[in-house]
Amino acid sequence: MTHLPGLLDTEAIRKDFPILDRVVHDGEKLVYLDNAATSQKPRQVLDALNAYYERHNANVHRGVHVLAEEATALYEGARDKVAAFINAPSRDEVIFTKNASESLNLVANMLGWAEEPYRVDAETEIVITEMEHHSNIVPWQLLSQRTGAKLKWFGLTDDGRLDLSNIDEVITERTKIVSFTLVSNILGTHNPVETIVRRAQEVGALVLLDASQAAPHMVLDVQALQADFVAFTGHKMCGPTGIGVLWGRQELLEDLPPFLGGGEMIETVSMHSSTYAPAPYKFEAGTPPIAQAVGLGAAVDYLSAIGMDRIAAHEQAITAYALERLATVPGLRVIGPPTAEDRGAAISFALGDIHPHDVGQVLDERGIAVRVGHHCARPVCLRYGIPATTRASFYLYSTPGEVDVLVEGLEYVRNFFG
Amino acid sequence: MTHLPGLLDTEAIRKDFPILDRVVHDGEKLVYLDNAATSQKPRQVLDALNAYYERHNANVHRGVHVLAEEATALYEGARDKVAAFINAPSRDEVIFTKNASESLNLVANMLGWAEEPYRVDAETEIVITEMEHHSNIVPWQLLSQRTGAKLKWFGLTDDGRLDLSNIDEVITERTKIVSFTLVSNILGTHNPVETIVRRAQEVGALVLLDASQAAPHMVLDVQALQADFVAFTGHKMCGPTGIGVLWGRQELLEDLPPFLGGGEMIETVSMHSSTYAPAPYKFEAGTPPIAQAVGLGAAVDYLSAIGMDRIAAHEQAITAYALERLATVPGLRVIGPPTAEDRGAAISFALGDIHPHDVGQVLDERGIAVRVGHHCARPVCLRYGIPATTRASFYLYSTPGEVDVLVEGLEYVRNFFG
Amino acid sequence: MKLDSMYQDVILDHYKHPHGRGLRDGDAEVHHTNPTCGDEITLRVKLDGEIVSDISYDGQGCSISQASASVLNELVVGKKLDEAWQVHGAFLELMQSRGRLEPDDAMEERLEDAVAFAGVSKYPARVKCALLSWMAWKDATAWALGEAAEKKSV
Amino acid sequence: MKLDSMYQDVILDHYKHPHGRGLRDGDAEVHHTNPTCGDEITLRVKLDGEIVSDISYDGQGCSISQASASVLNELVVGKKLDEAWQVHGAFLELMQSRGRLEPDDAMEERLEDAVAFAGVSKYPARVKCALLSWMAWKDATAWALGEAAEKKSV
Numbered sequence A, B: 001m002t003h004l005p006g007l008l009d010t011e012a013i014r015k016d017f018p019i020l021d022r023v024v025h026d027g028e029k030l031v032y033l034d035n036a037a038t039s040q041k042p043r044q045v046l047d048a049l050n051a052y053y054e055r056h057n058a059n060v061h062r063g064v065h066v067l068a069e070e071a072t073a074l075y076e077g078a079r080d081k082v083a084a085f086i087n088a089p090s091r092d093e094v095i096f097t098k099n100a101s102e103s104l105n106l107v108a109n110m111l112g113w114a115e116e117p118y119r120v121d122a123e124t125e126i127v128i129t130e131m132e133h134h135s136n137i138v139p140w141q142l143l144s145q146r147t148g149a150k151l152k153w154f155g156l157t158d159d160g161r162l163d164l165s166n167i168d169e170v171i172t173e174r175t176k177i178v179s180f181t182l183v184s185n186i187l188g189t190h191n192p193v194e195t196i197v198r199r200a201q202e203v204g205a206l207v208l209l210d211a212s213q214a215a216p217h218m219v220l221d222v223q224a225l226q227a228d229f230v231a232f233t234g235h236k237m238c239g240p241t242g243i244g245v246l247w248g249r250q251e252l253l254e255d256l257p258p259f260l261g262g263g264e265m266i267e268t269v270s271m272h273s274s275t276y277a278p279a280p281y282k283f284e285a286g287t288p289p290i291a292q293a294v295g296l297g298a299a300v301d302y303l304s305a306i307g308m309d310r311i312a313a314h315e316q317a318i319t320a321y322a323l324e325r326l327a328t329v330p331g332l333r334v335i336g337p338p339t340a341e342d343r344g345a346a347i348s349f350a351l352g353d354i355h356p357h358d359v360g361q362v363l364d365e366r367g368i369a370v371r372v373g374h375h376c377a378r379p380v381c382l383r384y385g386i387p388a389t390t391r392a393s394f395y396l397y398s399t400p401g402e403v404d405v406l407v408e409g410l411e412y413v414r415n416f417f418g
Numbered sequence C, D: 001m002k003l004d005s006m007y008q009d010v011i012l013d014h015y016k017h018p019h020g021r022g023l024r025d026g027d028a029e030v031h032h033t034n035p036t037c038g039d040e041i042t043l044r045v046k047l048d049g050e051i052v053s054d055i056s057y058d059g060q061g062c063s064i065s066q067a068s069a070s071v072l073n074e075l076v077v078g079k080k081l082d083e084a085w086q087v088h089g090a091f092l093e094l095m096q097s098r099g100r101l102e103p104d105d106a107m108e109e110r111l112e113d114a115v116a117f118a119g120v121s122k123y124p125a126r127v128k129c130a131l132l133s134w135m136a137w138k139d140a141t142a143w144a145l146g147e148a149a150e151k152k153s154v
């Protein structure tokens, strides 16, 4: 077995993930390299879900009976855990949503309905980038259509990085919000937050960071990042589906209007008018994803016990090794930064002119799960003139051996269509 | 043991619900009478969740690998199950949301951004009722504030029913949408859908039914109901938290604009503009609550295997028995219809002038879980001039014996504060 | 039984026989509600120089919120303001202790009957009930002092 | 091995040596895309009375979508329209069978090389690839017929 410095004890870790033992297609061991789409779940998270449903399930808040108190303590305890995980100054800045997409839409909607100085309207501009996930493009297109605000974006360089050469023209005094991804889900690029935040602060624009591909993989410190909002999603970080997070600065959450209306988000309701609860509740209408928050709390515990810095080091090592090995495959071209510097563990590539669909299908037959397509980032495909890519993406349980299996698989694909 | 005609075999059913064996406060058997807030989950649903996470977990759609295909088949299979459960003409009319509150907000937002003839604006009116859950009040207050539309509502009679005497003045040619609850979560009232739908159709208004307290308890046939939209929530019907449903008529879903933007809901995206996928995907932005949909599918299977008509009969019998027994408690006043006719299994009451908080707290100490407060329907409390109520609510596993324990508990409460 | 730790006899007594209930003349009036359970209180404060000369109140609520208003009246009326603030702070600390604070002699001396609320602090849903009148008093006193200050400066 | 059931030699042959690829003169042109994977096709149809005289196409896509366009060309060009519709219907049915349809002799006679796609029908994610060109042809033909009808009516 290949030994790389910085690797985690994957043998032990993999025992926590029941699905990794799975055999597919009558006898192929599963090699799961689709972690940027969603991660697998450790036993610890499933146990937390089961314990919740089997012993404590109740609707949260307002209840005086013991199950309601326990469920509330578990749900709010999960908020504490997430707050600590991202180093939030206050637990009340952590809003639970259903996924990162809802978190991003929430901000777009708040700004559309906000009062000055936050209000996005026809006089103002919104800035995104060409490497955003559709979930950080479409909400802004909708907001721009509905308010008349102008949508602008940063383009990309040939090696898959943000082209910030015109930053002063893109982010201007008219800019109200700059929303961009910390780590790209298709290119793997880790973006230079500081440069962008500095310029945004200069012009008084808010900054929303899409950390969907960062939170699972590295230390996320919302105070150090200096953004105003940070969004991410539970299912990519060992948590359940159905839960996302929006962190926002307290003063903003106090000033901005609610998004969805309903139970839990109110202070007092009459038929004529209502007042709203303080954040985070103002933004959590209806029965929240209680079990899912508890599961995310368990995921955060799991990841923290291993250490996000060690997980980042592990992935860095695997990514460097994968880039090196993939470079040996004839005809393979990486779409995105070619080295492991400032880069996450998702690697997109083209294999000669074999269509990614065919690459993925043949790999699958050998048990290797990669994702093929535009990865919800079609503008990136348009930018690089390709219909789609094949993407292998790694996580804390990925091994150099799996990289080797992938590389062998790609050789097989080449021969198959050769 | 009390034997009532129409009861289910609760002894067998209760074995499916692990939490019902729970002992609280050192030795009290749990008597869970808070089903209108949320239901407990049978083993079958937890098994489906575990099987999903342990064997099939992947992100849905677009994947060519075997896990992605299995997860997609499970997720879309859940849609088929829900569609059959509510007798939807087409599976494509079933939208998965995070809860009923999101479903209701979704419709309010669609109508705010819609083109004619659906558009809600300052020239138009919205109709709700005084017995709505906050989740069916606040979205319309927000829509009314944001569009200038007038918000109107039906009042209540003294015995907890809708006062429809002025129906022709409330629903008029200006009405664009009538949104009301099929069964009240606080009063238990089962509302006369047909009368309201007929009037709405006369004036060309759309009808949205909040079926959150109906779907868990009775046969729900969206075609027979003749509404345009029906919303409900998974956690009250043996399903997981984090999942809701919006059913809508296909033509409407085609015509109406999207709500949240992001992955999954698009057809094609460029930086300049996007086109949207057909319904239901148009309304499902981001990674959906996959495991939760699968869990809801298992819940629907579980309920259907018992039979919704039999569940309704069981609850009818328990409710009649409970109303009869509660009438024997001195000083107890039911808030809502006093008989089991046209009524669901949630019973709110006042016990002399003992505050509901105190009633609930003392009952809890005996293991009896009821809900106290305004039950997210504060206008009902205002209407009846009470600060709050105590609510006992039953489900398919509730027994006459539990009613007896409740009645004994209430006697104890009276003595305690007597 | 655990119930007794919340519903101590002292509390039930105050609930059944509240001290100083009813609205009387005051320097400032506030209206506070607990939206989660519908409890409401209208409270007036009367200051006589440095002395809290009256706390009068009316409203509806559970036994805990009613009893705690009664205890507030009994404990604070007649005290000098700085002492009243100390009592307030001690009660707040006790209520936020989640049952982890074991009242000692010093606390019992300061809080008198109010130490009976120690058991309530174990029930997060009820802590707000116990604090309703105390928060209203704090608010009303701030208003009263503000107006007094304004009067002086005029 | 299951792969062979999808990537039959016939399919790989059509993929590597496509029939009638390239755009030529036609009565109608359509552009179809498969948003989930970025496959695209531009397709033109030429009718000669009742006869499909040419189907020309260009685009990018996976082996399945490329091969199926080639098979479409081979199978349908030269046929009378009603026969072409029957072939189209039979192919649609096969592709939507989720692998449950075992091609019989009649089907083999009608679909010729296209029966090789039976294996693809087991892969829901790939059925759309196989149908891309066939849906484009249907669309283009409808346009061509519509224009023909308009010409007549002028």
Ligand SMILES: Cc1ncc(COP(=O)(O)O)c(C=O)c1O
Residues within 6 Å of the ligand: A263, A285, A286, A287, A288, B036, B037, B099, B100, B101, B102, B133, B135, B136, B181, B183, B184, B185, B210, B212, B213, B233, B234, B235, B376
């Ligand atoms: C009648 C009614 N409508 C809507 C809701 C909201 O459901 P959820 O909280 O799951 O969004 C509820 C339950 O809380 C309800 O009882």
Ligand SMILES: Cc1ncc(COP(=O)(O)O)c(C=O)c1O
Residues within 6 Å of the ligand: A036, A037, A099, A100, A101, A102, A133, A135, A136, A181, A183, A184, A185, A210, A212, A213, A233, A234, A235, A376, B263, B285, B286, B287, B288
């Ligand atoms: C960078 C990025 N942003 C946003 C999302 C959206 O996350 P979700 O689908 O959970 O809403 C994803 C993943 O799908 C992503 O990779």
